[in-house]
C-alpha cells in the first residue's frame with residue numbers, strides 16, 4: 098500500500114446556466130493527490146444551439162482561466178451530458194475514465210448529449226466496468242440514478258470520505274432525502290462532504306435542511 102498522503106479537492110466554476118429563472122453554476126473539481134492531478138468533469142468551452150436554447154449559458158472555460166491544463170494527469174467524467182464533457186477536447190491524449198454503460202448510452206441514444214463533444218478528436222476513453230481504484234484513496238463507484246451509467250468519485254481525505262457526485266444529486270434536497278440508488282449509495286458512505294456539480298458549496302450531512 099502506498100501512503101496516500103494529503104489529498105485535497107478544489108471546485109472550479111466553469112459556467113453559469115439559467116434554469117427556471119435562477120443562475121445555476123457548472124462546477125468541475127480538481128483532486129490534488131501525491132501521485133497525480135485528477136480533473137472530475139470538464140464543463141463547457143463553447144456554445145451550441147441546443148445548450149443555448151435550454152440554458153442561455155455564461156461560459157468561463159478552463160482554457161480561458163488561470164488553470165494549468167497540462168498539469169492534469171487523469172480525467173474522470175461522472176456522466177456525459179453536455180455540461181459535463183464539453184471540455185473533454187482540451188485533454189486529448191490523457192486517459193478519460195467513464196463507466197462503459199455511460200459511454201455506450203452517450204454514443205447510442207438520440208438527444209443524450211452533444212456527440213461531437215463526446216467524441217472530439219484524439220480523446221482516449223477508459224471504459225470502466227464497476228468500481229475502480231484510480232489512485233490510492235480515490236475510487237470510482239457506479240451511482241445509477243441521474244443516468245444509468247453515472248459514477249461518483251469517493252475520495253479519502255480524512256476519517257470520512259468526500260464524494261464528488263456529478264448530477265447524482267442536483268440539489269441538496271436529493272441528499273437530505275435520497276431516492277435513487279446512487280443517492281442512497283452516497284448516504285451509505287457516511288461522507289463528510291459531497292460536492293455537487295451545480296451548487297457552489299458542498300453538502301454536509303449535518304447541514305441538511307432538517308425538514309424531517
Ligand SMILES: [Zn+2]
Pocket residue numbers: 178180181264294295
Ligand atoms: Zn449537469
